[in-house]
Amino acid sequence: MVKYIIFTGGVVSSVGKGITLASIGRILRSYGLRVTAIKIDPYLNWDAGTLNPYQHGEVFVTEDGMETDLDIGHYERFLDVNLPGEANITTGKVYLSVIKKEREGKFLGSCVQIIPHVTDEIKRRIRNISERDDNDVALVEVGGTVGDIEGQPFLEALRQLKNEENYENVMFIHVTYVPYLKSAGELKTKPTQHSTKELRSMGINPDMIICRSEIPIDVNTKNKIAHFCDVEPNAVINVPDVSSIYEVPLILNKQNVGEYIINRLNLKPRSPFDMSRWEKIVKMMKVKKPSVTVGIVGKYVELEDSYISIREALRHAAAKVGVNVNIEWISADKDLKKENFENLDSILVPGGFGSRGVEGKLKVIRHAMNNKVPIFGICLGMQCMVIEFARQHGLKNANSTEFDKNTPYPVIDLMEEQKKIRKMGGTMRLGAYPCKIKKGTISYDAYKKDLVYERHRHRYEVNNEYRDILEEEGLVIAGVSPDNFLVEIIELEDHPWFLGCQFHPEFKSRPNRPHPLFVSFIEASLNNKKLRDRDKK
Numbered sequence: 123m124v125k126y127i128i129f130t131g132g133v134v135s136s137v138g139k140g141i142t143l144a145s146i147g148r149i150l151r152s153y154g155l156r157v158t159a160i161k162i163d164p165y166l167n168w169d170a171g172t173l174n175p176y177q178h179g180e181v182f183v184t185e186d187g188m189e190t191d192l193d194i195g196h197y198e199r200f201l202d203v204n205l206p207g208e209a210n211i212t213t214g215k216v217y218l219s220v221i222k223k224e225r226e227g228k229f230l231g232s233c234v235q236i237i238p239h240v241t242d243e244i245k246r247r248i249r250n251i252s253e254r255d256d257n258d259v260a261l262v263e264v265g266g267t268v269g270d271i272e273g274q275p276f277l278e279a280l281r282q283l284k285n286e287e288n289y290e291n292v293m294f295i296h297v298t299y300v301p302y303l304k305s306a307g308e309l310k311t312k313p314t315q316h317s318t319k320e321l322r323s324m325g326i327n328p329d330m331i332i333c334r335s336e337i338p339i340d341v342n343t344k345n346k347i348a349h350f351c352d353v354e355p356n357a358v359i360n361v362p363d364v365s366s367i368y369e370v371p372l373i374l375n376k377q378n379v380g381e382y383i384i385n386r387l388n389l390k391p392r393s394p395f396d397m398s399r400w401e402k403i404v405k406m407m408k409v410k411k412p413s414v415t416v417g418i419v420g421k422y423v424e425l426e427d428s429y430i431s432i433r434e435a436l437r438h439a440a441a442k443v444g445v446n447v448n449i450e451w452i453s454a455d456k457d458l459k460k461e462n463f464e465n466l467d468s469i470l471v472p473g474g475f476g477s478r479g480v481e482g483k484l485k486v487i488r489h490a491m492n493n494k495v496p497i498f499g500i501c502l503g504m505q506c507m508v509i510e511f512a513r514q515h516g517l518k519n520a521n522s523t524e525f526d527k528n529t530p531y532p533v534i535d536l537m538e539e540q541k542k543i544r545k546m547g548g549t550m551r552l553g554a555y556p557c558k559i560k561k562g563t564i565s566y567d568a569y570k571k572d573l574v575y576e577r578h579r580h581r582y583e584v585n586n587e588y589r590d591i592l593e594e595e596g597l598v599i600a601g602v603s604p605d606n607f608l609v610e611i612i613e614l615e616d617h618p619w620f621l622g623c624q625f626h627p628e629f630k631s632r633p634n635r636p637h638p639l640f641v642s643f644i645e646a647s648l649n650n651k652k653l654r655d656r657d658k659k
Contacts, residue, residue: 124252125387126292128280129263130328132317133299137334140193142297142361143261144200145370148400149380151201154393155258159197160209160251161190162244163265164272168214169207171550179427183577183629184209187553193263195431195629200371202632208251213272216243236275244279245286258389268296268320281325293386296321296328300335300343300360309335309343311350318351329386330357330379338362357382368404368633371397403633406441413446414647417466419458419486421479423451429472432500435631436470439640445648452486454479463489467654468619468647473501473579473626477525484510496619496646498639501580504622505534508584508592508612515595517588524582533592535585551578555603557610557625563600564621565611568642574601576610576625583624584609619646 127146131139140161147157167173170181171189182195188207198205220243224234232239252260264280266273284292298314314333321328331353333339339360348355359377361370374380375397384391416436422428433449440447452462455478463469469490471483483503487510490497499507505522512520512533519526522534554575559566566572584592589609593599601611601623614620623639631637 123287123291124249124257125259125389126248126252126283126287127259127261127383127387128284128292128294129261129297130277130294130321130326131264131267131297132321133267133301133313135267137267137297137299138361139263139265139297140196141367141370142295142332142374143193143263144196145374146295146379146383147197147259147261148200148371149375149397150259150383150389152397152400153380153384153389153391153395155389155391156256157201157259157261158203158209158252158255158257159194159201159205159261159263160211160248161193161197161263161265162273162276163191163210163212164270164276165212165265166214166217167212168218169210169212175422175428176425179425180430181579182431183552183579183626185554185577187577189552189579191265192427192430193265195434196367197261198629199434199632202634206251206254208247211244211247213275216240216247216275219243237278240275241279241282244276245283248279248283258392259387268317268324274324277321277324277326284326290388293329293383294321294326295330295332297332297334300333300339300347302336309337309339311343311347314347315350322352328353330359330382332359332361332374335360335362366404366407368400368407371400372404399634403441406444407437407633411445412648412651413448414440414467414644414651415448415450415465416647417450417452417463417469417486418472419452419454419469419483420472421454421474421476423453426451431626431628431631432470432472434633435628435637435640436644438631438633438636439644441633442636442641443644443648445644447644447647454482454486456482458482458485460489463493463495466495467651468496468498468643470498470643471500471503471506473503475502475524480506480525484513488514491614491617491620494618496643496650497621498619498643499622500628501624501626504612504624505582505584507620507622508533508597511595511597511614512588512592515592517591522582531588533585533588534582536582550581553577555625557601558604558606559611560598560600560602563598563611564613564619564642565600565639568638570638573604576623576627577629578625580624584612618650619643 129143169189180192181189184207185204190210344358348358436447483506517531520531520533521529523532559572596615598613600613612622627637627639
C-alpha cells in the first residue's frame with residue numbers, strides 16, 4: 123500500500139515547500155524506498171505553458187511532454203527520477219475532467235458539486251499517479267498557502283484521503299516561516315500558530331511542522347511551537363537559510379526527520395540507510411576551488427527562477443569538473459558593450475519567446491564568434507546562433523520568421539506541423555525526442571554515444587532550405603533527428619567551443635549525473651580562463 127505525505131504551506135508563499143518535499147524524498151530514497159512526487163497548483167490554467175516566467179518562474183518540461191511547475195524540476199533532480207506530466211495537477215485539469223464527465227452523462231441525475239465530484243476527481247488523480255511503478259511513498263505538495271480560496275477544494279480532498287486511507291498511511295507536514303524581528307531581538311511564532319490554526323479549522327492536524335527562518339531556532343522557540351500547534355517537540359524541525367539547496371536533506375537528516383517519518387508511517391526500509399553519495403555531492407559543491415565566470419544573456423534575468431534548471435545544471439557540471447561557477451546575469455534588453463563581456467570565461471544564451479532582447483543576444487553571439495569565447499545556445503539561443511552566422515556569411519538581414527515575417531533569408535522558420543495550429547497551450551513540440559550525434563564533433567566527445575534523447579519545447583526550427591548553404595560556409599550540423607529532417611545541434615568550425623542545441627539539456631541534469639553538454643561547456647570555460655589568465659601575465 124502506498125503511504126502519502128502531504129506538504130502544506132503557511133505564512134508566506136515561496137517558503138520552500140518544493141525543496142522541503144524534494145529533500146525528504148531524497149532521505150526516503152536513502153532507505154531504498156521507491157518514492158514519487160506530485161505538485162498541486164490551484165490556478166485555473168490547464169498547465170504552466172502559457173504562464174509568464176516573471177510571474178511563475180521557469181516552465182519545466184517532463185519526459186512525456188507536459189509543461190509543468192518548476193517544482194517538478196526540483197523533485198526530479200533530488201529524487202533522480204523522471205516524473206510523468208500528470209504529476210502536476212492543476213485546478214484547470216480537475217475542473218475540465220469533471221465538466222467532460224458531466225457532458226458525457228456520467229453524473230446523470232446529480233447536481234455536480236465541489237463535494238463530492240471535484241474532490242473525488244482530485245483523489246482519483248493523486249491515487250492514479252501514486253500507485254504506478256509499485257511506489258512505497260507519494261509526496262504531495264499543495265501550492266500556495268493555507269487560507270487561499272483556490273486551495274480549499276484540494277485541502278478538503280486531502281482531508282478525505284486521510285480518512286479513507288487511514289491514519290497510519292497518511293501524514294501532513296506543514297512548512298511555515300518564522301520571522302526574526304531585529305528590533306525586538308527575537309523570533310516570532312505567532313504567524314506559525316495562526317497558519318496551523320487555519321489548517322486545523324479545515325480538519326487537518328499537521329504531524330510535523332518545518333520552520334523556515336533566517337537564523338537557527340532555539341529549543342525554547344521549538345517547544346513553544348510544539349505546545350501551541352499540538353505536535354510533538356521532536357516533530358518541530360528547523361531549516362534556516364543555507365548557501366545551497368542541496369544541503370537541506372543533510373540538515374533535515376541531522377534532526378532525524380527520516381526516522382520520524384519511517385516510524386510514523388510504519389515504513390519498511392528496503393536497504394540500510396545511506397546518504398554518503400549525497401554528502402559527497404554537497405561536499406564537492408562547497409569545497410573551495412578555482413572559479414569560472416559564465417554570463418547568462420537572457421530576457422528574464424531579473425528573476426533567476428526563470429532559468430532555474432540552467433543555473434542548477436551549471437552547478438552540477440562545475441562540481442563534476444572541480445570548479446566553482448559564478449553566474450553573471452546580463453539582460454539582453456540592454457545596450458550591451460564590449461566591457462559587459464570582458465570578465466566572462468564563457469557565455470550561455472538561453473531560450474525564450476518573442477522578439478524582445480533578440481538583437482542583444484545576436485550581439486553577444488557575434489562577440490563570442492569573433493573573440494573565440496566559449497558559447498552555449500539553448501533553443502532560441504541556438505536559433506540566434508544560426509541567424510548571426512548567416513548574417514556574417516553573406517545572408518544580410520537573415521532572421522527568424524518569428525521576428526520578421528518578411529525577412530529575405532528565413533533561416534529559422536515555423537515547423538511545418540505548427541503552421542496549421544491556432545491554439546497556444548500545449549501545442550509546441552514537447553518532451554523527449556531522439557537525436558543522432560555526428561562523430562568527430564564536440565557533442566559526440568561529450569555524449570560518447572551516437573543516439574540520445576532530449577526534451578524539447580519549441581515551435582520554430584532551422585529552415586532546411588538553407589542547410590546546405592550554411593554548412594558550406596562552415597556551420598557544423600552536429601545533431602539531427604533520426605530522419606535527418608530536424609537540426610538538433612549546431613557547432614562551428616575553427617572555434618574552441620561554439621555549440622547550440624534546439625532542445626533543453628538542462629531539464630535532464632542531476633547533481634549526481636551532470637548533463638554531458640554542460641560538463642563539456644564548463645571544461646571549455648575553464649580552458650578559456652586559463653588562457654585569459656596566461657595572457658594577463
